Amino acid sequence: MLDEPFEAVDPVSASIIKKIIRKFVDNGGSVLFSSHVMETVEQVCDSLAVVAKGSVKAFGTMEALCAGRTHDTLADIAESVGMNRDESMAVLHDPSKYANEVRSDEATAKQLGITGVPFFVIDRKFAISGAQPTEVFINALNQASQ
Template identity: 55%
Template structure:
């Protein structure tokens, strides 16, 4: 079975959803027969490289909220992250273009280190005081993930390296009807949107394993928090 996961490093529900999916996968009897592939989805594809700013300012503008209200939203997301054993900084994080990160993730996929780099990038962005929008940080993360430093540096230096792969993933997401992330596709037959609880992933994996319809993509699970194509990230009500 193949599970494809569309996500963006700037999406907190992708960070949380990855952890929840992995918990569900760990409980799945056929987990050793599941191939997981991470695919690209930019929440803000129009943002230029180097155009960065604080997350709190971006959220305040997007939602039309005060900084105090945004702080409450971030605290709620942080509680969800920490309930999954994830670190989450509510202050001081920045926001920028994720295109270069996705290009490096495609290099990592080609070298069999994709999940390692994605895990490190999520952690750096949400839990650590390291900006993933800085090339030096990206190169350090690539090395930590086991990639060749020279090869990673060459990718960052060439804006067209793996660019077509990123765009192909995004076109595919659109064709599948994905307008929010995280978006999980099981064997190109079942789709799950949002950072669902781990038990939903267990049920979905079991169902997908047993039932193989001929065509179409069937939605599994109910509504769950996600980040949409406009870059807006839902926050559960308290």
């Protein structure tokens, strides 16, 4: 199990990791990894599962999941985890809808030196890198509220 294996690594290292994974799979192995970067998923995975709130919402090959129902399937998944289905459909039909906000977040992350995920910025004053115990978040939120 690999958690975001291509995040916070340089392109050369990412290419090496992909080759190692491909060789392992070609020799009969299986690799399970998590990623939020669909481009990587498309390049590396033979099949994928969409997991939300601890349960599999969709499973299959990329082609099967996208075949003629991409937007409906993704909107259904979004709705099943509490997102607004209509807003999700609007974004799926116009991927540039939040492009300015995403670019702004990317610029902020670059200014803060963020190179990996998860990374949390609270009130633009407190930064938390990586998976942390609940107490770390509680302390940061308490400090930010003062």
